[in-house]
Amino acid sequence: MSTETKGFWPLIKIIPIKTNFRLMRFAKPFAIVSLILCIASLVITVYPLKPPCGGLNCGVDFKGGTLMEISTGKAIDQKRLVDVIQSHDVNDVLVQGIGQPNATGGFTSANIRFMTPESANPAQKVTEIQNALTRELGPTKFTRTEVVGPSISGELFGKGLLALALGIGMMMTYIWFRFGRSFGVGAAVALLHDVILTFGLFALTDMEFTLTAVAAILTIIGYSVNDTIVVLDRIRENLRKYKKMPMQELLDLSINETFSRTIMTGVTGLMALTVLAVFGGEALFGFSVAMIFGIVVGTFSSFFLAAPMLMWLGVVRGDEEAEVQVLGPASRA
The missing domain is CATH 1.20.1640.10 (Multidrug efflux transporter AcrB transmembrane domain)
Structure with a gap:
């Protein structure tokens, strides 16, 4: 060295x-x-x-529902987005900005979660909401979409x-x-x-x-x-x-x-x-x-x-002595 x-x-x-x-x-x-x-x-x-x-915040995996991840070229008004999605008869809507905020402090990407009523078709509801978001936000990239039913x-x-x-x-x-x-x-x-x-x-x-x-x-x-x-x-x-x-x-x-x-x-x-x-x-x-x-x-x-x-x-100590390794002739050589 x-x-x-x-x-x-x-x-x-x-x-x-x-x-x-x-x-x-x-x-x-x-x-x-x-x-x-x-x-x-x-x-x-x-x-x-x-x-x-219970007190845990279950994700879509355990709670069921739909998860979307969207990305646009402009800041997203999260409250406005919640109103738009709720107008399509879905429950428990949550919109959360993700990634780095832009210069004005807004987010251009967001996670969207909502629960589809049992009487509605989840796939049709996803398509309906995607069309509504595109109309509201302009060109929108849907980078992730997951639908998990209650039984699953x-x-x-x-x-x-x-x-x-x-x-x-x-x-x-x-x-x-x-x-x-x-x-x-x-x-x-x-x-x-x-x-x-x-x-x-x-x-x-x-x-x-x-x-x-x-x-x-x-x-x-x-x-x-x-x-x-x-x-x-x-x-x-x-x-x-x-x-x-x-x-x-x-x-x-x-x-x-x-x-x-x-x-x-x-x-x-x-x-x-x-x-x-x-x-x-x-x-x-x-x-x-x-x-x-x-x-x-x-x-x-x-x-x-x-x-x-x-x-x-009160662990009981064993009576054995400390282990001593005895080397063979080849090891001592």
Whole structure:
């Protein structure tokens, strides 16, 4: 390595390799805050008790209806557009500007959502409204049109919930067999914490909850479990090595030994997702924001929920000695 490289390298070591944080002293207050946030997230997610999504802002995937994306060469009067569409006997009309505003602060592109009455033909209603928008706005480009019927949306919603339930169940089963009761409970608590808070994020911000959101939550489940396993594996190794070390000190030691790896892994993911959120467009914005949030809460729960659960549950230390790998003759040569 050149002298110039050696002089530059320390400048990018934002997180030191060895840390000595005493995080377990903050575990109890953080756990209380997390419990309060989880309860609040559950409340705003299910309230009001209105099918199919309760407090979530269901997209066309789950709620049914029609979604259009239009683009024109001039600023769109969103209120006027709502009146035009409502005059064609449709319900729940929503017009939202997308993209970058022009010099006057208006939007030249917009998302349009509406519900077609059951007595009307959705395809005919789409054609009717497209003609009306062309008359109102002049030359208009319809870049996206989706029509989802009530039966299909209900089926998609059921399959989305089933996918989440199976994902959580399979992860918990793996954790239980991989780590046993005490470790398994800690990892399961961290996993549920991350999933519930992500639902709360969608309910609080009113972001559209679609199949893309389900994909984001499933990805968060995988990331959260992976992050937690790294910490728990190190704790289990240290339980074999330091049989007389107080549990709180051992947990702090284990977290500090994995701290740099965990933080830097999360930071690299955050950088990629931030770019995706900024430049990925409206379709990927919700996915990116949910993933950013999931990485942050997943890292938090690995340190402040999964690890201290071992201390609170009173994990039983095994009698085995620290594992020592004996090298064969070929390895010693």
